[in-house]
Amino acid sequence: MQVRRRHRVFPSRLCPLCVVALSLVVAETSRAAAPGSAQVEFNDAFLRQPGGSSLDVTRFNQGNVPLPGTYHADLQVNGVWLGMAEIDMRQSGADARNVQACFDRALLERAGVDITRLAAESADRLARAANAECLHLGDLIPGATAAFDNGEQRLDLSVPQSFLNRSARGYVDPRYWDDGVNAARLQYNASVYHADSGGVSSTQGFLGLNAGVNVGAWRFRHYGSLSHDAVSGNRYQSVQTSLQRSITTLRSQLVIGDAFTDGAMFDSFGFRGVQLATDDRMLPESQRGYAPTIHGIANSNARVQVRQNGNIIYETTVSPGPFEIDDLYATGYGGDLEVLVTEADGSVRASLVPYAPVVNALRPGLWRYSVTSGQYRNSGVHGTPYFMQATVQHGISNLVTGYGGLLAAQDYISLVLGMALNTSYGAFGADITHASTRLSSQPDRSGQSLRVSYSKQLAPTRTNLTLAAYRYSTSGFLNFADAVAIRSVDTAMNDSLPGGIRRGRLQLTVSQSLPTGYGNLYLSGSTQDYWNRGGRDTQFQAGYNNSYKRLSYGVSAARQINLGSGRWENRVMLTLGVPLGKSPLAPYSMTSMQKDSHGVTSIQESLTGALGPDNNFTYGLNAGHSSGGGSSSSSVAANAGYISPVATLSANAGTGNNYSQLGAGISGGIVAYAGGVTFMPVLGDTVAIVEAADAAGARVANANGLRLDPWGHAVVPNLMPFSRNQIEIDPKDLPFNVELRSTMQQVAPTSGAVVRVRFDTGNGGRVAILRVRTADGKPLPFGAEVFDIDGHLAGTVGQDGRLFARGLRQEAGVLTAKWGAQGADTCSFPYVLPAPADSRRAGMPFADSVCGDRASTVETAGASPGMHKENEDDVVR
Structure with a gap:
């Protein structure tokens, strides 16, 4: 017997006090009067009618008791959701209102109970229990209670911690990870950018694609981009094509095809082959790492590209002023991020954001490994040697983590050994790498590279020193990518890399929270020198942000290289922001003043805002003026965006003394599965298809502007794999004849899954x-x-x-x-x-x-x- 919930409904604006009184009776008894609890009597004085008899409320004395039957309901233990479970509810004794949950071994294990800790008598009853016998939780575990919330379709368990399996916060049992349904998916991001500068007209187009097919636990993925300009014409770049799946028993990901090595010990590089590596996302949320955040400054409506290992991994258009990118997809543990900012006048600035691992410390008993074999892959060089790489890390104790690795290829071998210490003074790491390279027309090279790193959050000063690392390499040391590059041009006349052979490199990332009311500071940067050329390359981004009442202000500075002139530039910017009104949709004004190392001073004024019930229409207006260096210029620009039910649209335009530009873009996603084809404005790697028949137009609370389409479908983007994700529907604007049995469900998908979440709706009359x-x-x-x-x-x-x-x-x-x-x-x-x-x-x-x-x-x-x-x-x- 399958029992479903039906909401009670009450007319309002009909004696509000009476509605409140009766609603409180039902609501409080539903929560407080659990099956088997003592009967509670309610005073019906609020419900007496003039000259009439009182209402009989005795049926509410024991709450909203469910009917006997099998329920597919949420399971919650000590306030923590553990997923959905089949709950057998049976009548206990002669009282028809005493309906309680029955427990067997499977349900206890589902709830995280350690069966070995049960008393001998309870374990014996559990082993001998027949299907006809209903065992109650309190009879098996002293002090434990079970209460079924009929309104929320949820079984709430309270179990003493001594009877539960130990697990970290955010832990989800792998048995309940959801591989999702078979589906095909496409994520796209298309844009066109036209500029006229100094009498030269140029048009650039970009189309980024992320296509894939899911079959069971297998994921086929292809990442690529098509770019177009007048000089190069059409150019398609395949970033990554792979077949992968989660290996739950090994806490790992198997990848076949194009991917990247992890960069935890050796520098990250692209390959085509096979990789089996630990996936830290399978750890509880409290034990996972982080991804870098990119800060920058734009002078106009500018294109921002983020490259790693020569591949474009992110592209967007930003408005004038400071910008922040904090939603990068991780493509490996290492490999610096090259950030290219292309202004509307055609000037290009580049900076590097360090993307290296934190100190390689692991919790005691944990292992992390990676085994990769295949062919080196880099579009910038001709060499594609075969290689094999293996790394391993192990948390030996609270204090010590040991790690090592081997990288071998034709005419190249590299070994690394290291140790990480986790102390009260911070996490220290030190390792040494030896590499030998055989060259055909030059002397062989052999050398070592020593790396020392440090990570610490200084509690007294609230300083978060995310990563401080120094690497020193001897003149004969070559990492694998440099060795391949040299071998591809190996002649007597050319015996070194055009960019130089690195000697020493220091990188630092710091964030500092000041006392309450004084804001915060951030700093990230790196400096390095070379064996075969003079000078030192230094780049950084730094800033200070704070707010006073409704005002926000900050100062930022950056050092970047101008690719057009080849010169390094220093920039400093002051910003002031203020909302122009008190409503949530009030426009926001941002004023900024910038000065660079060439004496050019510029001032920018921008106005941004959002419109619509879901804030799905955004707009921005910008005006600026710059002077110095013997010239002056003025500019105006505008941009707009709209999140429609099926795609995200954007447009921008600007003009200045010597240039004008126009741009437009469209992005979104498509998912096809057995239930149909769904279009959505945003699509991530791991998603949920929401199905709620007859509930077209209802808002899905997980994303801005997301609503159910005319067929009652929607796709929730960017779920956290291997974690609990809450999916919620707002029933506010549903027709009267449509009733949601529940408005919230939770899922725990595997990586790349397309999970199907059905909401039962009642359109039975x-x-x-x-x-x-x-x-x-x-x-x-x-x-x-x-x-x-x-x-x-x-x-x-x-x-x-x-x-x-x-x-x-x-x-x-x-x-x-x-x-x-x-x-x-x-x-x-x-x-x-x-x-x-x-x-x-x-x-x-x-x-x-x-x-x-x-x-x-x-x-x-x-x-x-x-x-x-x-x-x-x-x-x-």
């Missing part, structure tokens, strides 16, 4: 408002429950005998009202609904009926003349 009176002309008692001919609850009587009846499955029938235990406390009355075409929300059926006098039938042929819009608003779901 029509709705009507009836004003019902007894045969002597008095209104039915407030709070009386009304049932249809099959015994299903149709509604509850409100003030003045008004009834909001729903779930009417027949065009004509008889309803029965009951408000007490005596035979005189019940009566029946007929109803006749109008044609469905005439029964819309704007004209809900409304009529008067007489209860107990069948001769006075009043047909509800249409909306009553007295039925106004406010009658509809009187209904509270």
Whole structure:
């Protein structure tokens, strides 16, 4: 027997105090009166009617007790959700209202109970229990309780910690990870950018694709980009094509095809082959790492590209002023990020963001490994040697982690050994790498590279020193990528890398929270020198941010290289932001002043805001002026964005003294599966397809502007793999005849999964408002429950005998009202609904009926003349 929940509904604006009183009775008893708990009696004084009898509320004394049956419900233990489970609810004893959950070994293990810790008597009962026997949680575990929330369809367990398996915060048992359904998916990001500068016109186009197919636990993925310009024409770059799946028992990912090595010990590089590596995302959330955040400054509507190992991994258009990118997909543990900012006038600036691992410390007992074999892959060089790489890390104790690795290829071998110390003074790491390279027309090279790193959060000063690392390499040391590059151009006339052979490199990332009210500081940067050329390359981004009441202000500085001139530039910027109004949709003004190392000073004023019920329309206006260096210029620009139900649209335009530019873009995703094809404005790697029949237009709370399409489908983007994700639907604007059995579910998908989340909706009948009176002309008692001919609850009587009846499955029938235990406390009355075409929300059926006098039938042929819009608003779901 499958039991589903039905919400009770009450007319409102009909004696608000009475509605509150009765609602509190039902709500509090649903929460407090668990099955088997002591009976609670409620004072019915609030529900007495002038000159009438009181309402019988004894049926609420033990809460909203469920009916016996099997429920597919949420399982929550000590306040932590553990997923969905089949719950067997049975009547205990002769009392029909004493319905409790039955427990077997499978359900106890599902709840995280350590069976070995049960008392001998409880374990014996559990082993001998037959299907006909219902074992209660309290009988098996002293002090444990189980309460079924019939309204939320949730079983709440309270279990002493001594009987539970130990697990970290955020832990989800791998048995309940969801591989999702078979599906095909496509994520796209297309843009066109046109600029006229100094009489030269250029148009650039970009199309980024992330296509894939899911079959069971297997994921086929292809990442690529198509770019176009007048010089190079069309150019398609395949970033990554692979077949992969999660290996749960090994806490690992198997990848076949194009991917990247992890960079934890050796520098990260691309390959084509096979990789089996630990996936830290399978660890509880409290044990996972981090991804870098990119800060920068733009002078106009600029294109920002992020490259790693020569591949474009991110591209977007930003407005003038400071920007931040904090949603990068991780493509490996290492490999510096090259950030290219292309301004509207064609100038390009580049900077490097260090992307290296934190100190390689692991928790005691944990292992991390990676085994990769295949062919080296880099579009910038001709050499593609075969290689094999293996790394391993092990947390030996709270203090010590040991690690090592081997990288071997034709004419190249490299070994690394290291140790990480986790101390009260911070995490220290030190390793040494030896590499030997054989060259055909030059002397062989052999050398070592020593790396020392440090990571610490300084609690007294609230300083977060994310990573400080120094690497020193001897002149004969070459990492694998450099060795391949040299071998590809190996001649007597060319014996070194064009960019230089690195000698020493220092990198630092710091964030500092100041005392309350004083803001925060951040700094990231690196400096390095070379064996075969002079000079030192230094780049950094630093800033200070704070706010005062509704004002925000900050100062930032950066050192970057201008690719057009080849010169390093230093920039400093002051910013001031203030909202122009108090409403959530009020425009926001940002003023910034910038000065660079060439004496050019510029000032920018921008105005941004959002419109629409879901903030799905955004806009921005910008104006700027710069002077210095013997010239001056002014510019204006505008941009707009719209998140539609099927795609995200954007447009931008700007003009200045010597240039003008136009741009437009569209991005979104498509998912095809057995249930149909769904379009969405945003698509991530791990997603959920929400299905709620007849609930078209309902808002999905997980993403801005996300609503169910006309077929009741929506895709929730960017779920956290191997973690709990809450999916929620807002039923605010649903038609009266659609009822959600629940508005929230939770899922724990595997990486790249397309999970299917079904919300049960009740569209089992029509709705009507009836004003019902007894045969002597008095209104039915407030709070009386009304049932249809099959015994299903149709509604509850409100003030003045008004009834909001729903779930009417027949065009004509008889309803029965009951408000007490005596035979005189019940009566029946007929109803006749109008044609469905005439029964819309704007004209809900409304009529008067007489209860107990069948001769006075009043047909509800249409909306009553007295039925106004406010009658509809009187209904509270």
